[in-house]
Amino acid sequence: MISTEALEQLAAAAGEGSLVSHETVLVDDVPFTVTLSPESPEALGRTLSTLDACGVGVLVRGGGSHLGFGNPPRGAELMLSTQRIAGVLELDAGDGVCRAAAGTTLTSLRAEANASGWELPLDAPGAGATVGGVLAAAAIGPRALGYGLPRDNVLGIEVALANGDRTHCGGRVVKNVTGYDLNKLYTGSLGSLGVIEAAWLRLRPMPAAVRLCEARLKSLPQAVSAGIEISRVASARAVVLHQLRGEDVRLVVELAGDEPTVCRDERALASTAPFVAAAPEALDDLRRRQAVLPGDAGTRFRLAALPSRLGPLANSLVDHASELLIQPGLGLLYAGFAASEAGGLERVARAGSSVGASWVLEAAPASVKRECDVFGDDGTALALTRALKQRFDPAGRLNPGRFMGRL
Amino acid sequence: MTPELLSELRAIVSAEGCRSAPDELLVYECDGLTLHSRLPEAVVLPRSREEVQAVVRACRKADMAFVPRGAGTGLSGGATPSGPAVVIECSRMNRILEVQAEDRYAVVQPGVVNVMLSQAVESLGLFYAPDPSSQLVCTIGGNIAENAGGPHTLKYGTTTNHVLALELVLPDGEVVMLGSPAGFAPGYDLVGTVVGSEGTLGIVTCAWVRLSPLPESIETLLAIFPDVVTACRTVGKIIESGLVPAALEIIDQRTIAAVEASVYAAGLPTDAGAILIIELDGPAVSLPPQVERIREMASSEGASRVERAADDDERKRFWKARKGAFGAMGRLAPDLYVHDAVVPRARMPEVLTRICEIGDRHGLILCNVFHAGDGNLHPNIAFDRRDPDELARVMQAGEEILRTCVEAGGVITGEHGIGSEKKEYIHLVFSEVDLEAMKRLRAAFDPDGVCNPGKLFPSTRFCAEANPKARGYDRVPFE
């Protein structure tokens, strides 16, 4: 239990109104009733050094949209939120780059970028998703095919380390090899090495033309190969397959780019499947589904396979998963198993290893998570992972227990 | 170095794979940065990952540092030993092990020469996108270590966007597989972390790299400007307009003159103040409107004419001039200092004006040929290092150039790396605590600082003095 004295010190470090008691929030089966929200980046640094001095571990959170991802927390006593460290700090419309504080929601950053004639190349699901949370989780949405991954769009990151040191890496320019590329290390590190304060991001040009269309297909293997082919046309920005068990496959495609290319690609699509125009919210639907499938108490895996193995992988899961969502251009397959279906884990592990696919367990009841490492069973880089955690967060204050190897 | 270590190394890599005679070592005394030089204790040329591991273990046992090396074209002293060290040269590990056209990747050994990979997969309609101007010689291993870019980085990204997985021999001799050919390997992005780490985190012995489809069609334009500033403004306009050309490269007047007087002559107009090469690629239907827009932008910024390469031969000729520019500058003086810095693209006109002023103020021959689309400047200074006064002015000008770029919001290297060259300047960009975070990374991979020591981090007398066993120079207590 955290002492009252420590709580007072933390509240003082984090600034006015920063310590909030609330109803129980369960992360896996671990209850949290207190959240610290430092009022500024400086306060975040002070808070971390106070946490370190008091020996208190925290669960770091942004908007909370990806809070379910990770192994069950172990020994964290508070939540540490970046939500008050928010705002678009700079947007250079001439250069197509921006700097946003960690707690900025994607929605508000996107609106500012669009108003300056640029597109924000992050489209992770989750209404309240924040820049810091999305980078920490390396979370992606359907448009990752066209936008690239978070790692491709991060130019610089400001990070407060476990000892409270406030650091930065990278920069605001679009090409940079000055020092180690810690951007890559922090992106996807799930707050296990430090707390992201802000980031420089690359923006992308707004496309002149966008088309959204969809097709229904009977055969999953056929849909996967059509999806791979379509993902390779020049203007493909999102290509997503979705299938509920026993139903037809829905293939949603978004093309974006210059008008002549989009027109040409649209014609090419017609020869692969019977496409019709899709409702404007089709992509948002799938983005949402990607994050919630398969509903309460179910389990969701994300598998990554080479394109040539994606068809066989999908085939081996289609009769067992309650729902499949596939981004063929990225080699990603999300498989949802309803709570009533036992054996999802073994099935996924077997299917994955038979085609050389890696997997992570994105969502599951705590009981399932306690049976396995949610980062999968491939521990080849575990020693290095451990050494990094040891160097950056030797006392294990940040998201203890949550990362690969339950670090 | 002890005779025992030498004979152990010979036993591992065979006698012809081990060089230790002073005249043989001379070739390895520096890389493309000739200002820094030091003879290695020995050079080994392993043929396999197992041999690399055995060499590393032998070095560790003998308390000897080691330095990986590719073709030695690096421009920041990365492959030059900073202290007593064995150089591990990867040129005998030069096979393309696998090409998977359907899944668009190749598996290569580190010594594969960059251009050879693209040549090997061309018939499959594929290419390896990172194309440093040194691609005829430099190796994929060196490219990975430096996160090399090239003219086409603007559209295709740098090396880090094209490496899927790595086999790495760690500084303790263990081997680890990082990443996955399918991408999305769970856990930290260790591939992204190792790419660009300048050979200080281990030795890459195998790489899985992405292959990209050859563009359907290409248009190459050459716009002729009265000066560099107007060419830069055009680049800013193109970027702001949202067009993403494959390449935007500027060559200034002095460079044009040098190129035209050399074997790389491409018939460039020697009276032009600057030339902007604009390459567009993509679907054939998309290019004509883009060409028109760019023509308009260039003309409105003062281009006197915009030529279009009529065919592939002409296109290659334009590029030969660009890629041969550094070589051509060899005509101007015995030495060439190739600088490398990046600034926000909108700031290029003012920064270049200041850089030229710096060169003039120090009475130096300074030419610019650079990746303008990325804001990546290469001010090159031709000089004679035998003239100590001139050398001092070159160094002074170099520092002023870096400061100017940093003041404009930029950084001190975009593709050549920090190496030994810029380690004392890294403070211009990063604070002590920023560097401390990087040292934590270093220590996780190489706690004893034996893999390419003396690079990237500023030398601190404190470390070497406080720890007499530190061959690592950059070794500091972490906790």
Ligand SMILES: Cc1cc2nc3c(=O)[nH]c(=O)nc-3n(C[C@H](O)[C@H](O)[C@H](O)COP(=O)(O)OP(=O)(O)OC[C@H]3O[C@@H](n4cnc5c(N)ncnc54)[C@H](O)[C@@H]3O)c2cc1C
């Ligand atoms: C004329 C000319 C033009 C150039 N143009 C460009 C350009 O357009 N873009 C660009 O980015 N660079 C350019 N460079 C710089 C240079 O070519 C690149 O940095 C290149 O990546 C170096 O490759 P290399 O094989 O020569 O490596 P080396 O110079 O031998 O080594 C470079 C670094 O890589 C490390 N290293 C080598 N092999 C391995 C390995 N297997 N494992 C781990 N570390 C390793 C070394 O220790 C060293 O730190 C140019 C250089 C010249 C001379």
